[in-house]
Amino acid sequence: MKFLISLLAIQTAAALAADAPAPKKDAELPPCCRPALPAGKPTDRSLYQLDSTWTSDVGRKVKLSVLRGRPQVVAMFFSNCEYACPILVNDLRKLEAALPKDVLAKVDFALVSFDTKRDTPETLAAFRKKEKLPVASWTLLRGVEDDVRELAALLGINYAQDARGQFAHSNVITVLNAEGEIAFQQAGLGQGPAALAAEIAKLTAPKKP
Amino acid sequence: MTGETPVPLPPARCGRPREVANLAYIVAALALLACAGAAEPGMALVPAGKYAPLFRGEKDAKEIAVVPFLLDERPVTNGEFLTFVRENPKWQRSQVKRLFADERYLSHWGGDLDLGKVDAAQPVTHVSWFAAKSFAAWRGRRLPTTVEWEFAASAGFTVAEGTKDPEFQKSIARWYGTPSPDVLPAAGSGRANIHGIRDLHGLVWEWTSDFNSAIVTGDARGDTGLERNLFCGAGSLGTKDTGNFPAFMRFGLRSSLKASYTVRNLGFRCAKAP
Numbered sequence: 001m002k003f004l005i006s007l008l009a010i011q012t013a014a015a016l017a018a019d020a021p022a023p024k025k026d027a028e029l030p031p032c033c034r035p036a037l038p039a040g041k042p043t044d045r046s047l048y049q050l051d052s053t054w055t056s057d058v059g060r061k062v063k064l065s066v067l068r069g070r071p072q073v074v075a076m077f078f079s080n081c082e083y084a085c086p087i088l089v090n091d092l093r094k095l096e097a098a099l100p101k102d103v104l105a106k107v108d109f110a111l112v113s114f115d116t117k118r119d120t121p122e123t124l125a126a127f128r129k130k131e132k133l134p135v136a137s138w139t140l141l142r143g144v145e146d147d148v149r150e151l152a153a154l155l156g157i158n159y160a161q162d163a164r165g166q167f168a169h170s171n172v173i174t175v176l177n178a179e180g181e182i183a184f185q186q187a188g189l190g191q192g193p194a195a196l197a198a199e200i201a202k203l204t205a206p207k208k209p
Numbered sequence: 210m211t212g213e214t215p216v217p218l219p220p221a222r223c224g225r226p227r228e229v230a231n232l233a234y235i236v237a238a239l240a241l242l243a244c245a246g247a248a249e250p251g252m253a254l255v256p257a258g259k260y261a262p263l264f265r266g267e268k269d270a271k272e273i274a275v276v277p278f279l280l281d282e283r284p285v286t287n288g289e290f291l292t293f294v295r296e297n298p299k300w301q302r303s304q305v306k307r308l309f310a311d312e313r314y315l316s317h318w319g320g321d322l323d324l325g326k327v328d329a330a331q332p333v334t335h336v337s338w339f340a341a342k343s344f345a346a347w348r349g350r351r352l353p354t355t356v357e358w359e360f361a362a363s364a365g366f367t368v369a370e371g372t373k374d375p376e377f378q379k380s381i382a383r384w385y386g387t388p389s390p391d392v393l394p395a396a397g398s399g400r401a402n403i404h405g406i407r408d409l410h411g412l413v414w415e416w417t418s419d420f421n422s423a424i425v426t427g428d429a430r431g432d433t434g435l436e437r438n439l440f441c442g443a444g445s446l447g448t449k450d451t452g453n454f455p456a457f458m459r460f461g462l463r464s465s466l467k468a469s470y471t472v473r474n475l476g477f478r479c480a481k482a483p
Contacts, residue, residue, distance in 0.1 A: 044306045044308060045306075045307050045308050046308065047308065049306060049308055049309075146418075149418065149419060149421070150342075150468075152421055153338060153421050153468035154308070154468060156467055157421070158422060158424055158464065159422060159424070160422040160423070160424055163270050168424045169424070170424070
């Protein structure tokens, strides 16, 4: 009898849980988690050929190919970083601020974490909140070690974890075109947004007939 | 690496007297299986040990503990790689995607499924990191980490610590000072080290799973401001053993590679948990 009651309770709870959180509207989800834009087969140089699965700060599991259709500004970081990553993220914010409104509307930003242990979706969500990264245009992702190593290799990013669990890593900002091909890369911190902004403007310019 | 793979019974179980009839038989059978699994053909066990990294931060430990692992006794050959591409057409020369291998991928072969003038017993080269990784996964193996590779390669012919084996030191210095021959010798023709592993030195360079973990710039001008901006943490990295020139060459090579690169004298071998 007790068992039946608890069973009922579980069912009710489940039903309530299913109803409770109103489904988020697209605009409330980061770019990775909105319905994917219509797409065909990835090109030979597209990073979207990768089959790895990533988890966003909103908890959804996605393939990188969901980012297809719009240029992406991609950087790798980890939220416990003391020196470079805050500067790296700041560089991205400066770039965001430097882009004209019409260009900004056509490009997204993606941060991928090196830290497979500590950067849980919750940690990433807290990082988003702390850094005030707009949901509509910023994707935050974490993955498993092999997949992070592979993505870093593709982006030409070297990294190693030290004894304290901190990561030494190269600082590279990559612009992917809408197909997910590397269109431009900038290595080093504090380089200013001009070169990146020019490249993004080129990628988002309306195609001439 | 998930680390959640079912753990085989420890080898200590092998050959223990049985106590309770039924259960004991099962345990014994499992133990036998585990023992058989440890003896992977063509692989040798690298026992636990300590590896002193070439580059490390001020606060990093002087040594990294290495847990036992299995390593291929010799590099993967052209013949073995041919079987792999036959069974995995997407890794054939004409099929491979440019993202995963550059234009020179397997360019020394005669064709997609034709070795041409290349000997099946030679170590396969002109393979990208992605191709090497896929081959390893296909064999149920993986690439060794840089630490594992360097640790295995530090073993001498007669003692585990190669630095205490003068003959070993001499032979290494000879190879790193000589350009690669036009025709590579067969894989496995070098002298075995104390673990029974051959050709870690003296044949080809080899990919590691984390080749892109070296935080040094190509020209290694450690004191420039540029480097600190390129590499988070680079300022704190120092080297421990400036005399180990071959190891510097390997780190230099690894840090100059990109995952899609294929090189005439760069091959690989696989590793696995024991």
